Amino acid sequence: MRKLIIVLLLFLGACTSLKVQVPKEYLYIPIKTQNYTLACWQKISNDTEPLRIYIEGDGNAYNSKGYPTNDPTPKSNFLRNFAFNDTGSNVVYLARPCQYIKSNESNKIDWTTGRFSQKIVDNMAQAIKEISKGRDIILIGYSGGALISGLIINQYKDQLNIIQWITIAGLLNHTQWTKYFNYLPLKESLDLETIPNIKQKHFIGKKDKIIPYQLILNAANKKDCIILEKATHNKGFENISF
Secondary structure, X not given: OXXXXXXXXXXXXXXXXXXXXXXXXXXXXXXXXXXXXXXXXXXXOOOOXXXXXEEOOOOOOEOOXXXXXXXXOOOOOHHHHHHHOOOOOEEEEEOOOOOOOOOOOOOHHHXXXXXXXXXXXXXXXHHHHHHXXXXXXXXXXXXXXXXXXXXXXXXXXXXXXXXXXXXXXXXXXXXXXXXXXXXXXXXXXXXXXXXXXXXXXXXXXXXXXXXXXXHHHHHOOHHHEEEEOOOOOOOOOOOOOO
């Protein structure tokens, strides 16, 4: 056990430093996919209950001047803390490619204009398949992780047992989003052409300035949307329940 702890500490030392206390019941288990190694924390203790897999947002993709960063690791611990506070038996926090862990395959396109590319979707789906091992899955996407999770559901519905889709402050259509803010288009990325035909909930912050609530309402079925009047992009979701 002592050797295992030392190995993990050495491994994490090569990653971005962790700024949050990890509950003791969570194990850090990096997932190797075709092109990346993805940071992942898991608490799995019940073989019969679905896995709640949280997909991180886009992280620190651009700096304050609008230039791509060298490290997309999220500066906010919002989603990781949210997952760690989930009292369910089977909870997984899964980072996006190049967050926390840099690899030889890491390229700035992976967290900028190609953040929703087929390559990214395939690698994320591969990780989820490895983690779930055939179990039922509740897929929870935050911010840009919502679009990633929606693409995975649409493309991998025959390979993954995803029974519910939940988004928090979710980006559901990047084309509409970039036009709204007059951002450069994400030319190497896929978009969510159709909303997955699956049980779903979309939690929306009325005061979200990153992904305005109107954009989410335009993309999703309104009956599946829950607007939180005081919520921003990463605050005000503490009391939501699935």
